[in-house]
Amino acid sequence: MYINRMKKTCCAHALTPRDAHELLALHGLNRTEIKTQILVQLSKSKKPLSASELHQKLGADSCNISSVFRSLTQFQEIGLVRELNLGEDFFRFELVNLEDSHHHHHHVRCRDCGDIKLIENCDLSNFEKMIAKMGFKQTEHTLEFTGVCGKCN
Amino acid sequence: MYINRMKKTCCAHALTPRDAHELLALHGLNRTEIKTQILVQLSKSKKPLSASELHQKLGADSCNISSVFRSLTQFQEIGLVRELNLGEDFFRFELVNLEDSHHHHHHVRCRDCGDIKLIENCDLSNFEKMIAKMGFKQTEHTLEFTGVCGKCN
DNA sequence: AACTAAATTGCAACTCACTTGCATTTATAA
DNA sequence: TTATAAATGCAAGTGAGTTGCAATTTAGTT
Numbered sequence: 001m002y003i004n005r006m007k008k009t010c011c012a013h014a015l016t017p018r019d020a021h022e023l024l025a026l027h028g029l030n031r032t033e034i035k036t037q038i039l040v041q042l043s044k045s046k047k048p049l050s051a052s053e054l055h056q057k058l059g060a061d062s063c064n065i066s067s068v069f070r071s072l073t074q075f076q077e078i079g080l081v082r083e084l085n086l087g088e089d090f091f092r093f094e095l096v097n098l099e100d101s102h103h104h105h106h107h108v109r110c111r112d113c114g115d116i117k118l119i120e121n122c123d124l125s126n127f128e129k130m131i132a133k134m135g136f137k138q139t140e141h142t143l144e145f146t147g148v149c150g151k152c153n
Numbered sequence: 154m155y156i157n158r159m160k161k162t163c164c165a166h167a168l169t170p171r172d173a174h175e176l177l178a179l180h181g182l183n184r185t186e187i188k189t190q191i192l193v194q195l196s197k198s199k200k201p202l203s204a205s206e207l208h209q210k211l212g213a214d215s216c217n218i219s220s221v222f223r224s225l226t227q228f229q230e231i232g233l234v235r236e237l238n239l240g241e242d243f244f245r246f247e248l249v250n251l252e253d254s255h256h257h258h259h260h261v262r263c264r265d266c267g268d269i270k271l272i273e274n275c276d277l278s279n280f281e282k283m284i285a286k287m288g289f290k291q292t293e294h295t296l297e298f299t300g301v302c303g304k305c306n
Numbered sequence: 307a308a309c310t311a312a313a314t315t316g317c318a319a320c321t322c323a324c325t326t327g328c329a330t331t332t333a334t335a336a
Numbered sequence: 337t338t339a340t341a342a343a344t345g346c347a348a349g350t351g352a353g354t355t356g357c358a359a360t361t362t363a364g365t366t
Contacts, residue, residue, distance in 0.1 A: 030313055030362050051352080064316050069353060085238055087295065090352060108284050108292070117287060119280065127272065127298070131261050134270060135303025139261070142240065143296045145280070150288025183333050183342055217345050222324060243323055
């Protein structure tokens with residue numbers, strides 16, 4: 001299985017264009033340069049990227065940003081990509097961990113320099129229990145931090 | 154102190170127009186009908202309100218929504234109001250607890266019917282410690298849940 | 307290689323939350 | 337009452353994200 005061959009990064013997998021092609025084929029999507037590059041760039045990035053940052057990385061002139069948004073929407077629908085709100089006025093996107101799609105992490109964003117760090121462990125079981133008692137199912141959460149980082153202090 | 158006279162609701166205080174006037178005066182703001190009503194409506198509401206919902210409650214024709222946004226911005230600046238992102242494509246606003254401005258709660262929003270419930274307890278000390286070790290200060294967080302509520306299951 | 311249907315794209319126009327500049331009105335304090 | 341600052345309405349602007357449509361590209365089939 002191709003997933004096992006992939007190199008690991010902090011968050012998920014570093015995808016080669018070939019890997020991206022396999023993923024696209026697996027989900028019945030055409031392998032276009034835009035879709036391939038979005039997956040590759042997201043996998044290479046240490047922090048989640050905005051649509052506009054992705055558009056830059058693909059070469060702003062090489063494609064239209066509406067195609068970037070459309071691809072990101074598709075990737076979310078098939079569970080390949082997750083949309084994050086880090087307290088900015090736009091969304092960021094990250095690859096879902098393909099070996100464990102439930103695994104996710106949180107972020108601290110510096111309110112000064114904008115730098116983003118990952119926080120790996122996530123235990124909210126006391127919250128989850130309480131919400132289950134309130135009758136909610138299929139619960140999801142977003143937990144994001146901001147602060148002033150060491151450099152900016 | 155007027156704060157002690159105020160009736161308590163689930164989240165903060167039910168403000169009379171008179172209370173609102175005191176608060177405005179205390180912060181050097183003019184006591185206009187718009188500002189007064191925003192505070193009163195926020196204090197009466199069991200769930201955080203969007204700018205547009207507030208505008209409706211004030212009577213959509215009675216004022217311009219830009220004035221609602223401007224007032225909300227001022228209220229945030231002086232720490233009277235907090236802006237929340239509940240995973241919608243707009244912000245909601247709630248009154249800050251005046252007796253304990255650090256006190257806050259979280260929310261579960263039903264992805265089906267949009268209903269919003271409060272979650273009172275908030276212990277994220279293990280996260281806070283980790284982030285402090287990473288060099289971040291003045292840390293803040295947002296933690297919001299979505300799910301499918303009992304009625305919609 | 308040629309052909310077809312479905313998927314993808316670019317483009318331009320649009321939506322929607324929110325902001326801003328400016329002229330006018332209102333509140334407050336002297 | 338009057339001067340000054342604050343607040344407001346209005347209209348235009350921003351910026352992220354969406355959408356309709358026509359043109360292009362992909363992929364599967366002959």
